[in-house]
Amino acid sequence: MPKKKTGGTKIEEELCWEYPNIAEKAPEQIKKAAEFAEGYKHFLSVCKIERECVNYAEAALVEAGYERFDPAKKYKAGDRVYDVNRGKSILATVFGTRDIRDGVRINGAHIDSPRLDLKPNPVYEKDEIAYFKTHYYGGIRKYQWGTIPLAMHGVIVRKDQTKANFNLGEDPGDPVFYISDLLPHLAAKQNQRPLSEGLKGEELNIIIGSTPYPDEDVREPFRLQVLKILNEKYGITERDFARAEIEMVPADKPRDVGLDRSLVGAYGQDDKVCAYPALIAQLETKNPAFTTVTVLTDKEEIGSLGNTGLHSDYVRNYITALCENQGADAKEVFANSACLSADVNSAYDPTFSDVFEKKNASYLNHGVVLTKYTGARGKSGSSDASAEYMAKVIDIMDRAGVYWQIGELGAVDAGGGGTIAQFVAMMNIDVVDLGVPVLSMHSPFEITSKLDLYNTYLAFKAFYEAED
Numbered sequence: 388m389p390k391k392k393t394g395g396t397k398i399e400e401e402l403c404w405e406y407p408n409i410a411e412k413a414p415e416q417i418k419k420a421a422e423f424a425e426g427y428k429h430f431l432s433v434c435k436i437e438r439e440c441v442n443y444a445e446a447a448l449v450e451a452g453y454e455r456f457d458p459a460k461k462y463k464a465g466d467r468v469y470d471v472n473r474g475k476s477i478l479a480t481v482f483g484t485r486d487i488r489d490g491v492r493i494n495g496a497h498i499d500s501p502r503l504d505l506k507p508n509p510v511y512e513k514d515e516i517a518y519f520k521t522h523y524y525g526g527i528r529k530y531q532w533g534t535i536p537l538a539m540h541g542v543i544v545r546k547d548q549t550k551a552n553f554n555l556g557e558d559p560g561d562p563v564f565y566i567s568d569l570l571p572h573l574a575a576k577q578n579q580r581p582l583s584e585g586l587k588g589e590e591l592n593i594i595i596g597s598t599p600y601p602d603e604d605v606r607e608p609f610r611l612q613v614l615k616i617l618n619e620k621y622g623i624t625e626r627d628f629a630r631a632e633i634e635m636v637p638a639d640k641p642r643d644v645g646l647d648r649s650l651v652g653a654y655g656q657d658d659k660v661c662a663y664p665a666l667i668a669q670l671e672t673k674n675p676a677f678t679t680v681t682v683l684t685d686k687e688e689i690g691s692l693g694n695t696g697l698h699s700d701y702v703r704n705y706i707t708a709l710c711e712n713q714g715a716d717a718k719e720v721f722a723n724s725a726c727l728s729a730d731v732n733s734a735y736d737p738t739f740s741d742v743f744e745k746k747n748a749s750y751l752n753h754g755v756v757l758t759k760y761t762g763a764r765g766k767s768g769s770s771d772a773s774a775e776y777m778a779k780v781i782d783i784m785d786r787a788g789v790y791w792q793i794g795e796l797g798a799v800d801a802g803g804g805g806t807i808a809q810f811v812a813m814m815n816i817d818v819v820d821l822g823v824p825v826l827s828m829h830s831p832f833e834i835t836s837k838l839d840l841y842n843t844y845l846a847f848k849a850f851y852e853a854e855d
């Protein structure tokens with residue numbers, strides 16, 4: 388027998404609100420979410436870096452009938468186009484049935500993740516071990532990157548402009564690479580360091596060999612031996628590293644986490660956990676009212692600077708080209724456009740609860756997070772979404788039955804961060820952050836919930852399919 392409601396509990400139900408755990412409220416989603424996560428895990432396993440994400444997305448778009456945007460052609464509702472920026476960012480569009488002057492619907496996620504880049508002159512030897520020197524990219528906690536298997540991804544352009552592509556350390560038969568740390572027996576002095584210096588930047592040196600070139604006249608035989616192997620396998624010399632983008636990333640595969648398999652553990656989920664559902668939502672949107680623009684961008688982790696990041700004009704130029712194609716003034720289109728800045732938020736961590744403010748934190752399994760503002764201190768460096776735009780996005784999600792929650796990055800003055808939202812806002816476009824809560828964000832093995840991933844996909848689809 389359900390308990391009889393008192394007057395107070397009835398009013399409480401009407402007036403108070405708590406964002407529910409989806410598994411409690413909609414257990415029927417668990418199976419669907421688990422199925423969706425299988426495609427996501429595959430994506431993560433083959434897309435560790437931005438170039439690989441672009442290649443994956445381009446192949447999926449072409450397979451679905453998208454063609455490279457051609458300004459000379461005249462496009463109509465239902466036509467599908469895409470464009471690639473320097474192999475590291477990609478844009479995709481379905482033309483809508485409404486006049487483009489009514490605005491476009493943009494969903495922007497980033498496909499770069501924190502990692503260790505090789506320095507431009509990386510190869511050295513010390514005391515009979517050969518190493519790569521690295522320079523970290525994005526915000527990492529350096530001590531987390533020691534004693535884990537690393538893989539080598541990226542590209543080296545040879546003198547003749549041909550390319551050597553690297554994807555080494557992912558197949559079970561591949562070698563992996565490694566940053567050493569001290570054994571506890573000898574770590575007494577290192578243990579006195581602050582955690583931020585547990586491993587220092589210049590200690591993130593990657594072991595790549597320990598065999599000497601067999602000639603005692605060679606000055607640095609361990610360095611020469613690895614260079615010889617690289618030359619034989621990839622046709623490169625040491626000087627070619629000056630023409631390279633090599634990224635060292637965790638070699639682990641995505642895994643289910645927990646006895647109930649409710650969570651996904653993997654490297655690079657910030658922000659591929661938004662990029663993947665964004666791509667799927669774009670692919671599944673066939674005849675939208677509003678023209679869609681899905682952006683998978685680079686460089687977010689270093690402040691969106693650089694010509695493949697959102698600080699560049701490449702997105703503005705692409706949308707302007709769409710407008711010109713439709714005979715519309717881009718400024719008018721921007722003013723009427725709406726954007727989801729699809730990026731992750733920090734999931735509440737019960738073990739480290741003091742950096743969160745519980746009523747405004749986002750929780751695993753409570754759905755996609757709507758983050759009104761990011762930034763640090765007094766919302767500095769944030770694009771604070773308007774009440775009106777929040778109302779519009781919430782309405783779209785509510786009508787589609789999406790499970791969503793609000794979330795701040797952490798307690799006031801506990802820290803902060805930013806996303807691409809501020810750069811979208813610079814185009815005079817309405818924008819708000821929406822994405823998946825992540826546990827251990829920026830670590831080599833981040834955790835997300837399958838239910839949150841699934842509802843993020845539902846939110847992106849609802850945003851593209853909404854008719855108003």
Ligand code: MN
Pocket residue numbers: 497657658687730731
């Ligand atoms: Mn992010």
Ligand code: MN
Pocket residue numbers: 657688829
């Ligand atoms: Mn990030």
